[in-house]
Amino acid sequence: MDLSAMMPIIYLRGLLLLLLSFSTLYSTRALKVYLLDTLNATSELNWRTYSNQDEKDGWLEETMYSRSENKNHQVYSTCNYESTHDAENWLLIPFVERGEAQRFYLHFNFTIVRCAAVEALRTSGCKETLKLYAAQFNESEEKEFVKRKNWFNETKWDYVDTLASHSTTDTANNNQNKNEVEREGSLEGEGNIQKDHQQQQSNNNQQQTYTQTSSYDVKKRYVHFALRNTGACSSILSVKIYYNVCPEYFSSLLHLPRTVSSRDPHGVVSVQGQCTSNSSPVATIISQQQQNSKNLQKLEKLVRRQFPALQPPTAICKADGSWQLVGSSTECVCDQGFVVSKINGMCTGGEEIFLIF
Structure with missing residues (x-):
């Protein structure tokens, strides 16, 4: 099987669970x-x-x-x-x-x-x-x-x-x-x-x-x-x-460290998150361009050119001590060969699950 043809699927696996995980970020108690x-x-x-x-x-x-x-x-x-x-x-x-x-x-x-x-x-x-x-x-x-x-x-x-x-x-x-x-x-x-x-x-x-x-x-x-x-x-x-x-935050795929709020009463502190064990950042642009792209090899080259060194998502620590996820070009998903466990929400080895949109 051509691995390049599977690239968009690999990037998108676990995306739905990721979005559900991020939805709790806004309700994290300060x-x-x-x-x-x-x-x-x-x-x-x-x-x-x-x-x-x-x-x-x-x-x-x-x-x-x-x-x-x-x-x-x-x-x-x-x-x-x-x-x-x-x-x-x-x-x-x-x-x-x-x-x-x-x-x-x-x-x-x-x-x-x-x-x-x-x-x-x-x-x-x-x-x-x-x-x-x-x-x-x-x-x-x-x-x-x-x-x-x-x-x-x-x-x-x-x-x-x-x-x-x-x-x-x-x-x-x-x-x-x-x-x-x-x-x-x-x-x-x-x-x-x-x-x-x-x-x-x-x-x-x-x-x-x-x-x-x-x-x-x-x-x-x-x-x-x-x-x-x-x-x-x-x-x-x-x-x-x-x-x-802003308290330490863990989701199934993203970790944010404990962060003291800004000196400015209306300011924010930008914090680089970390993808949890057995997960990595991927480009969100793939999910947007896959629908209109008929040439997956061109898509792969485009992603590599625009994101030569992918970083995990960024969040902001607001003055009131609450977290907010900012618009990001990347998201954390399980690495190839790992899936999100239904038991603890972490990426574990097992049968691959592909989410195709």
Whole structure:
């Protein structure tokens, strides 16, 4: 038998199973690597704070009970709506080590009371936003930073984002989450202004929970984040810091390695896949041209000229940690003499199966 005449058939065997395998690529679950999650804290957070007001009116740590999770967790709250001058309340999040991450994502669950919603808050000092800042350090710089008394100096920070009560991120959950968190108690020494406001807020059912995700490009080994409150009545219910990873992926014929997502929040990382054992890349152009080609020898020469060194398919790791197969001139199929096993989906020796279209 003329082997050149069998070339298109060899290239096409297993193609149908290959396409079925690739269809699962789009549903591969993204991997989030968490570096901080306050909901998992088993003791008080004891984060550093600064206030230019009476210290009892700055950020205060409290224990709250979550009905949805049936457990206590730590939160930080502050309210300076009666301040006669601009309030400066800073909350320092402990350093996070970069590791392999290119970009950090910060997910906040928080409350900010609308100034117009409560009569006592209708003052010039009432705000409805929080500012998020970041500072990066190498090891020696971080050790010096934690010793500074004026760590809150704004000129040393990069502005990252604004957390606002009108955040549209996950707004569908605002009403659902409104009553999921109840106060268990407050720390000793909490200011009367804050207590009175919280009682009035509860009575008027004005509190809503918002969620927002911000991101920050990391280059140095350590990163500190800080929240700046200049007059908002707010609570930070939870903070999560993580980075995205496209997990290692195996199909019956294609392997993609674990890949950290791009530094660019809208960017992608191109990854060359590998054909699994007993399979090789072949040109997809054959399946397209076979229908119109009457001379298989010419077709074989055309493929060799256009694809002198065939490479496995390429996939992209998206910023959210999901894989997507890009348009490719090649696909992985079982080598000659091997077929896709119905047991494990791998290419194994056995009777040859030809798929002719």
